[in-house]
Amino acid sequence: MFRPVCKSTNFHPKLWLAAMALLILYGPQLHAQDWFKTETSSGADRIRIAVANFKPISADAQTSSVKGTFDATLYSDLASAGIFDIVSKSLAPQSSPGTPAEINLQQWSADPASAAMVAFGNLGVEGGRLVANGFLFDAKNTQYPQVLAKQYNEDPSEESARQIAHRFADEIIFRLGGGVPGISETKIYYVKMGGGNKEIWEMDYDGANQHAITHLGTVTLSPRVAPDNSRLAFSSLGREGFQIRVYSLLLGRMVNFAAAGGTNLSPAWAPNGKELAYSSSRSGDPEIWIADINGGLARRITSFRGPDVSPVYNPRTGSQIAWISGRTGLPQLYIMDTDGSGVTRMTDGGYATSPSWSPNGQFLTFAWNRKYGPGAPGGQDIYVMEVATKKWIQLTHDGGRCDFPSWSPDGRHITYANTADGRPEHMKIWTMLSDGTQKRALTGPGADMPNWSWK
């Protein structure tokens, strides 16, 4: 799906791209030293934002419970957005301004908060409804400070409080982040191990609300959600081996996908949602095939002996595929056009797997073990490569085996799987900014193969 980058609104998207370009430009020189800071992570260009605890409308127990959830979620969403320098709650004024009339902006713009922006408001359960009013004020503009005012009205529950906080955070991020929609309402699909089986689970982008989607009682891998969030494609082990299967998130059940001979793996949705690319060995050797979303009209794209697997479309154009091929020995990252022409090898050695293409089409992230071999030093880490120049940077270091990076739809985040000690059962899902900072675990052990939804 085409994701417009709004260039006219203000300077922030350009800064983001410039920062990434800078990062890529200096990447090869910088990778020699283990840690580096870029403009995206230095804080210098980030908007310093403060989030006041919302003021309760009433004093009942339900209000204070949902308010706690709301405040924590809003703070967490803005802190992890990747575009803010957030004011620690310990530095913020103790006041909880509920309305524009109650806020003293000097208090927020002065030391130690030094906030450029303040988010505040009120929230409570009123007449059986959860009502919230949220404001975003420019702390330096005392004459016309209001940037944003939003009102929400939902069924009262913890889940509603989280959703309201997500939506308000996304409004702020959209407004201050250069018109790129926030990701607070996106989902991550992943593989959950348990009892010798692997099922597909879903969680919110921040790790909340983890729950099972499939109950197939077998080994199910490689979940990939459709661009419109309507379906989930994956590969599942049956009597005839691994087959591509599709689950409808709208119907809540499996839907048809024509079975093919051989092992069928790693589906990938075309950005228009009308085709799936996947690895199939129906002809005897694992090759990349493209079929419609019912498995019909399948056509083969690659034709070299050796494993070909893990295709992923360029989400910007839909006309290119990156994938992993073992045609020369160890698996390497390649790109080609969707008709199989223009094959270009991207990695120069090692063991590269699990590509994901950035939403703007400029970058690939993948897992790479650059010194792969028995007894070789180093490990499998997450890398980002600029497609045009093949220049790369390393995002994870010395943290154990990493795999399955997947871009967020705003391109600012990457989710991935990591096992600190290398044991597969200790694999957890993590998230980080796409410059490698702000790493944090989203799940406990036994979770693998995350896939970030398209919106």
Added chain:
Amino acid sequence: MSSTQTVFRKFFVAAAVFVAISAVTGCHKKRSGIDPNSLGPAATTEGAAPTATISADPLAIDLGQSVVLNWRTQNATVVTIDGIGQVNVNGTQTVAPSNSTNFHLVAKGDGGTTEANVRVTVRVPVAPTVPANTGSLPGDMGTDEAFHQNVQDAFFDYDSYDLRPDAQTAISQGAAYLAAHPAIRVVIGGYADERGSAEYNLALGENRANSARSALIAAGVAPNRLRVISYGKEKQFCTEENETCWQQNRRAQFSLDR
């Protein structure tokens, strides 16, 4: 002259034949008849110890089947077998024991007593245990044990799906067994060790299983008897982190396709 000469010649020939027959057979009308004791094997000549052997064919039977006992003695006068009683000194008998039995033979003679034993094992059928996936094809593929003994798994080098010489040998032997047992259908599982990435390892496992399949086909096994499934690193045989264990997991495994 011719007629008288012929008559004389005939007489002469007849006389010569008579003389010749008499000379060959001899005239021993005074000798006694044949001594019966000198013909049979048994008997109590001059007090030698008896010998005895007993055998059973077959040595193991299922309940309800019969077995043939066969015994031979020498220098014995009285021969008994426990459970049967007195029997001839040499003989055979068909018996159908209901459980495993020791047939104990005692041969007594003037020279002493000799014993001989044979044990017949009777297999009593036990109640059928869990039908271990044998399903509706009783026996025509043989047992898993016999199959795995003769069709051994092919092991691979690290990140390779080329057949090593040892794997070639294993597959040649396996192909011979499959040629001798045409009812067997085989599922070939492709496996990878736990290093590397799950999706790539599944594709690699597919290539490994296909390498083994191609080699079996080249050795004369019909393609429709072979089925390939890749398990990648999803079903590990061994979960330790060392090369011995990894080697165990890098294999094409042959199983009966029941």
